[in-house]
Amino acid sequence: MARRKIKQPSPSQALVPVRAPLSSLILFSFGQFGWSLASFATGNLLVYFYMPPEQGNPIFPAFIYQGAVLGVLTLVGLISAAGRVFDGLIDPLVANWSDRKESPFGKRRWFMLRAAIPFALFGVLVFFPVSSTENAGNFVWLTLIISLYYFFFTLYVIPYNALMAELGHNAAERLKISTLVSVAWALGFVAGNSVYALQGLFEQRGYSAVDAFQLVIVLLGIVAMVFMLLPALFLKEVRYAVQSSTEQSLGKALKSVLGNRNFRWFLSAFLLYWLSLTFIQLGIGFYTTLLFGLDKSMAFTFSMVSFISSFVLYLPVNFLSRKYGKKAMMLSGFILFALIFLATTFSKNLPVNKEILLYCLGITAAGPLAIFGILPNAIVGDEVEKVEKAGGGKFTGMYFGVTAFTMKIGISVANLVFPSLLLLGRSAENPLGVQATTLAAMVFCIAGWNVFRRFKELPV
Numbered sequence: 001m002a003r004r005k006i007k008q009p010s011p012s013q014a015l016v017p018v019r020a021p022l023s024s025l026i027l028f029s030f031g032q033f034g035w036s037l038a039s040f041a042t043g044n045l046l047v048y049f050y051m052p053p054e055q056g057n058p059i060f061p062a063f064i065y066q067g068a069v070l071g072v073l074t075l076v077g078l079i080s081a082a083g084r085v086f087d088g089l090i091d092p093l094v095a096n097w098s099d100r101k102e103s104p105f106g107k108r109r110w111f112m113l114r115a116a117i118p119f120a121l122f123g124v125l126v127f128f129p130v131s132s133t134e135n136a137g138n139f140v141w142l143t144l145i146i147s148l149y150y151f152f153f154t155l156y157v158i159p160y161n162a163l164m165a166e167l168g169h170n171a172a173e174r175l176k177i178s179t180l181v182s183v184a185w186a187l188g189f190v191a192g193n194s195v196y197a198l199q200g201l202f203e204q205r206g207y208s209a210v211d212a213f214q215l216v217i218v219l220l221g222i223v224a225m226v227f228m229l230l231p232a233l234f235l236k237e238v239r240y241a242v243q244s245s246t247e248q249s250l251g252k253a254l255k256s257v258l259g260n261r262n263f264r265w266f267l268s269a270f271l272l273y274w275l276s277l278t279f280i281q282l283g284i285g286f287y288t289t290l291l292f293g294l295d296k297s298m299a300f301t302f303s304m305v306s307f308i309s310s311f312v313l314y315l316p317v318n319f320l321s322r323k324y325g326k327k328a329m330m331l332s333g334f335i336l337f338a339l340i341f342l343a344t345t346f347s348k349n350l351p352v353n354k355e356i357l358l359y360c361l362g363i364t365a366a367g368p369l370a371i372f373g374i375l376p377n378a379i380v381g382d383e384v385e386k387v388e389k390a391g392g393g394k395f396t397g398m399y400f401g402v403t404a405f406t407m408k409i410g411i412s413v414a415n416l417v418f419p420s421l422l423l424l425g426r427s428a429e430n431p432l433g434v435q436a437t438t439l440a441a442m443v444f445c446i447a448g449w450n451v452f453r454r455f456k457e458l459p460v
Contacts, residue, residue, distance in 0.1 A: 020167050020240035025177055027231055028167060029184040031112065031160055034227030035153075036188025038120045041127065041217055042149055043411065044281040045195060047419055049127055049213065050076040050142075059209050059296075062134040064142065068423055077419035079143055084412030087150035088405045091158060095401025096250040098159045106237030108159035108166075113232040115155035120225035122149035127217050132210075154404075156228065161400040165381035166241035174381040175321070175374070179314055182373035186307040191220065193303035196285065196296050243396075253398045256387075263383050263399075265455040266376075267406045269330070272448030273372060274410030276337060279441035282418045283434065290431045291347045291438075292354040305362030306369055313370040326375045327457040333371035334449035340365055341442035345435050376403070 020028075051066060051074065052059040064075050094111070101107040125145045129138040164181060168174030195216050202212035258264065280287075288299040321329045340361055343350075347357055384399050421440065424433035 017169075017238075017240055017242045019169060019173065020236075024235060024240060025167065025180055027235055028163070028177070029180040030227045031231040032181045032184035033188045033191075034116070034224045034230070035119070035157055035160065036185045037191050037220055038123045038224035038228065039153060039157075040189060040192025041195065041220070042123050042146070043278075044192065044284075046080050046126070046415075047076055047282050047422075048285050051419055051422070060213070061132065061210070063129045063131070063138045064134060065139075066134075068420075072420050072423070073416070074419040074423070075139060077416045079139070079146055081412045081416035082143070083146035083150045084408045084415060086147055087154055088408040088412065090151065090154050091401045091405040091408065092250060092254055092398065094154050094158045095162070095397040095404075096253050098162060098401075099253065099397040104238070106235075106241070107243065108163040108241070109232050109235065109237050111159040112156050112228070115152045116228035116232055117225055118148070119152040119156050120221045120228065122152060123224070124217055124221040125149075127214055158397060158401050158404055160231075161377070161404065162397040163237065163241060164377060165384055165396050165400065166243050168381055169242055171378070171382055171385070175318060175378045178374050178377040178381070179318060181377065182370070183311060183314065186310060186369070186373060188224075190303050190307045191223070193284075193300045195220070195300075197300040200295075200297050254402070257398050257402050260383065260387065262456050265451060266379060266383070267403065269334075269448045269452035269455065270376060270403065271406050271410045272444045272451065273334070273376075274407045275414050276341070276441040276444040276448070277372070278411045278414035279418060279437050279444075280341070282414065283437050286422075286426060286434045287344055287347075287438070288358070290426065290428055290434050291344060292358055293348070293428070294354060294358065298355070298358060302358055302362045305359055306365040309363045309366030310370040310373065313366055314374065317370045317374055321375060321378075325457050326379055327452070327455055329371050330375055330452055331449055333368035334445045334452065336364065336368045338442045338445035338449070340368075341438045341445065345438040345442070348431060348435075 049060055050064055066074075069075055069078065098108060098111055101110060103110040105113075122145055126142065126149060130141045131137050164177055165174060168177045195213070198216040198219075199209070199212045202215055203209060207215065284299045284302060285296055288294050288302065289296050292298070317329060343357075343361060347354065347361075350357065380399055380403050384396050417440070418437055421436040422433040424436055425431055426433050
């Protein structure tokens, strides 16, 4: 009697995505730690390295022209802002490319794997000028390297962020993933801030300031590269991510996303948040030394206090956002940040111990850092699902691409304006420019609060 053949499923047959286990979500968050660390130096230390604080002799020699350009701008500000604008312009292109990509390896991992190594490499080369003295060659080199850095930055980050929403099959899961990713981002940011302390440690061992700084940048770049590669190589995207292919053109996808009026309110507030946050990221070395009168290594202490304290608040933020809504939590975050910037502005004249004040502000900053670290990505994911349920199609990559574009515009403007304000004074005797940056950041926070009041938080 002949055996009856049982039809086997095709090896290429698509599996229904299942919920990712916690171990896979932690693996995914490693990528966030990696790209947070890889982007820290270029995003936050460019001004510190190429236009350092003036405390007697400058910390670093002048590699590019330090004075004003066109009256109110600076070369380092123009380079940084131009790089961010270029980065922002290619965000939608990469987002649409990522949405349309078909790969058995995983449509998002395909990009992440190709971008991780050059992303880390060019992030290191930014701080290796071709000449040890001020000349035009350094300007040209820095412009080229910054452009390449931001291209690979986008190639990794946009698909990664889209995958964040696709791994979360509902609002609760997206909030959990967003929390894990926020922890990873914070750890990457704290690790990046260790540059100040590690630089001082290597200087004590006989390294020059430049050599010590560059050595730290190389070491952190290697660590960042390894962590970015882990999810790119080992995450089972096809098994866990809810994805759908799209053939929509770039123009139609953009029109769909930007046509969401409620989402535009979120984007406007998000822009103002990143303006203010970038100011404190760019200025932390200036605030610590010139306003608080402390050693530059205390900038690392401030970051450690802020982010470690924020970890304690992650669970409360999750609980409170479920009870009172994400909108209420975001609004409170804007107000807290505004108060912190106001206190920083006048910290030099406050009759209190400056080190204690630094710790107090660091602990206070934990609240808004936890709020803005967790909720924005969850809000974007919720909007994606709402639009899809309403029959508007699924443009996960494009939603996160436009969000990233908005973030980078905010960072670009901050990088352009921040150095210009420093021209008003960046010394201990005349810190007017440094104080102007904190006042500007406070205004951005208040404006962000006012805009986000118009956002309508609807149930998914």
